[in-house]
Amino acid sequence: MNSGAKQLPPERLVELYRTMVLSRYLDERVWLLNRQGKAAIAASAQGHEAAQVACVEATEPSKDHYLIYYRQFTAMLALGTEPEEMLRGFLAKEREPMSGARQFPLHGAHPRVDLFNFSNVIATQLPQAAGVALADKLRGSDAVTIVFFGDGASSQGDTHEAMNFAGIHRLPLVFFCENNRYAISVPISKQMAVDSVAGRAVGYGFPGVLVDGTDVQAVYEATSAAVEKARAGDGPSLIEASVERMLPHTTDDDHTRYRSAADIDQMSGRDPVKIMSDLLRKRDLISELENETLHSEAKQRVNLATDTVDAEAYPATEAMFDQVTGESWRDS
């Protein structure tokens, strides 16, 4: 470990763990809601929790910008999104904050937290993020933009174009790739001829680093370094966090069709919630009772949120005509 590297203070470790546990319970609940016919679609972040909380922890949510994609459950919670708000997305209810439930869950833009998830088309957010960072640079702001994406997105032309531009203009941008080795069913070997996404950064003139995405400290360190560099005006970085996608691609997928039983089983050894729990216990940062309490509070929080949102109404049909253009657009 780099002696100058930032260390996560112990009390922050427990808080990050709290967020991860809440994310895990909410994640499981949403999957269940899908099987009940209430949530049409969900993509799980199980396996990604550590990478997301640690990344956000290294940034400054009061000033920085976040462009996310459909798997950023935990990051959203870490940034201050409420479980009710997320459930409104999954259950398509009236007061859904990011798109009025016009979009898939978690898509749109949050009114309170500075995160964008404009569309469901893969990798479109990378050039968009470059644009956001460009504006900050031109303004002389010291805000940093973090753009999240998966290994699948790294194959899109948009990714190349975004990284190229960011490198040329030394944009205050952090490319954060959560590599879970599967783009739906296509394994990493069919997505790239190299071993890691991070290695491509050299082609764009900025550093790329591969970290263990289940290691909160490692991700925190790498992200801190990248954010510091960007904030200082020294240009972008690419961080690749290796994680496991513990569940299938979405609730519409069945990963037993293309992953062997052994491959699926070995993932439990890289469960970040368990790894974090073991680490906290080992370092005596949390007692068994405190752990139990933390878990039960998270469960209750999820139950409360589910009950609240389940009882709410769907958006009215008249509302769908609003915001097409600046004026309300109605056909005849």
Next chain:
Amino acid sequence: MSEQTVIEAVRDSMRSEMQRDASVILLGQDVGKRGGVFLATDGFVEEFGEHRVIDTPLAESSICGIALGAAVNGMRPLAEIQFADFLWPAINQLVGEAARVRYGTNGAKTAPMTIRVPYGGGVRGGLYHSQSVEALLAHTPGISVVAPATPYDAKGLLSSAIRTDDPVVVLEHKRTYRLVKGEVPSEDYTVPIGKAEVKRPGSEMTIVSYGLMLHYALQAAETASLNGVDAEVLDLRTLRPLDEDAIVESVSRTGKALIVQEDTPAVSVSSEVAAIIGARCFFDLDGPITRLGPPEIPAMPFSPLQEAAFMPSPEKIFSAIMKLAEL
């Protein structure tokens, strides 16, 4: 002969075309081991091997571009764009490049490629898994665009598309994949591209439609007949080139036209059909050419009440039929 769903008929066509012609290769995301997210290519990589069933990286523009290159060099690629909503990154390779190969080389090169694109809504697909994309495609000289609605037509048109020496886009409405079941012959056969078909003969008006809306139109026409209105239903089947003669023959005989479409109406396939009818059936019209489609908002909202309000339905079509009949 057997009863098949649309997805089974699509699978049947691809399998028999691949067995028949070794130059047919498949490429797309998840088409290999996964068998496709709709299971369209289930079992194919086992039967035909990885060199003919290629799992591509997540990169639509290059899926089309690579297919084009292979097509120009002796293969018959059958590419899949996983959802029509993701076609847009590939538009340049399709509309700007593939559509212009024959023309731009004065016939020296042709691109015998087929692109299958699941499209359409009513599946809680939100803004990015529900779109209809045919308007831009049907506008493009140099390609053909087909939209089968029945299992029989799905197998026949896909086979025709694969055997065609120019680019063909096959739009398959994802809702019909499991919803529609019908008779499909087990032997090879083709359905001609460019030919519409009267699915229900009638005398008082012609309902022109395609895709999932064809089935809704048939349901509405059935109810209308119980209420004394005899409507003919014409399935376009091909969106480019449109079967002008079939449209004209039907409407000049019935005297009234109702065009039903899931895509938003402005500057769309239904606009073109209306123009054809206006130009060639003017003196045979006993009522205004009527178009039924969703409101002009981005297709389509995720929440259930708004999605239902957006989509045309058998009730809405029935209402339109009765209004037109009353005139």
Next chain:
Amino acid sequence: MTFQIELPHVGESVTEAVVGKWLKSPGDSVEKYDPIVEVVTDKVNMDVPSPASGTITKILVAEGDTVLMGSVIAEMELASEQSEDVSESTDQAAPLIGQSPPASRIGTLVQGANVGPTGGEFLDASLTFSEPKLSSAGQAKTPVPRPRKKGFSPLVARLAAQHDIDLNTLVGTGLGGRVTKKDVLTAVKLVTEGADGNMSVDDDVLDPTPIRRMIAERMIKSASEIPHAWSAIEVDVSGLVQWRAEKKMRFEEVNGFRLTYLPITLSTVAGALRLHPRINSSWVDGKIVLKRAINVGVAVASDDGLLVPVIHDAADASVFEVARKLNGLLGQVRRGKMTLENAQGGTFTLNNTGTLGSIWGGAIINYPQAAILTTETITKRPVVVVDGDVDSIVIRSMMNICLSFDHRIIDGAEASEFMQSVKTGLESIDGSFDAGDMG
């Protein structure tokens, strides 16, 4: 011109026939209706009549061949004057035969089949995804724009010009009084029939009123589409006559109008319809629709023509209630104010032709119903009554009732059973008959 002779369709479920002896040879001249060939089907042996006058030119099938109905069996050269009315003029409204695939190839919708948003099988709990049920007529709630001025559609203008029809003389049956394609074609038909050369200068040519035109259209439709069959029986209404004689004065005092036989026969018929639902039906698009409601219409002569006000749910009302309702309806008719509601929804029609002295009637079914019943005049007749071994002659009040019925839906046996129910109902009326609250 060459004309193809097809094997005609005969018999409901018969699709083919075996060719028997040819009665004509190529070169033979034939008159319309001359038999030209014998054919054998499993229902009937018959001679195929020549569809036109002319000369047989070709025989296309041989004796012993099995031939599908509708297929061409011979060719002839038409005698010239006939080419007009023999040529198969395609009805403007008939679709091109053989153009549509069979229903099995169009496919059916699988109930409960779902696709998730991105390919799975999500079953939405918030909406039922089974295909929506359609309610019947009257969906359009928003008012339809009325034609702003008296304009004619391009089709109407073209047809009028083609057939030399003055559009200003037509009454439009379309929305807002628009002259429709149908209106023009109807006018064309009337003109061609009238201009048959049968008229002389002394003849009075009347312009039928719109109602009469509608009646005419309806009659043509009924007569041409519905295969009519008839059945009749005698009913001993002596008990009914006596009952009515006993009740009529009191009824008239209480209600202010005369008690006729009509409410009683109507109620009895309604009750019989309940027992024989097939009589209360309609042939629609190849299906038999059994109407749940029993709404009996009564044919009434008016200044405008034949009107048929309807008693809705006739089987649920008592005889006296029916009498009052009928009186109300007849009043409307007399004042020329029959409402649309009272004219619609009829499932069966009763025609009291007996009031004018008729003893037998073969009415035309009120399209699209399945049957119509006439009640003929009540006459005192000598009838034979059997008591054990002893026959005797008595004088009884007898009334014939005659049923015209749709033979696609109703067979002779069913018709007779229905008639028996009506007969039994009417013959069971005696002093104890309960006709409800007199008022």
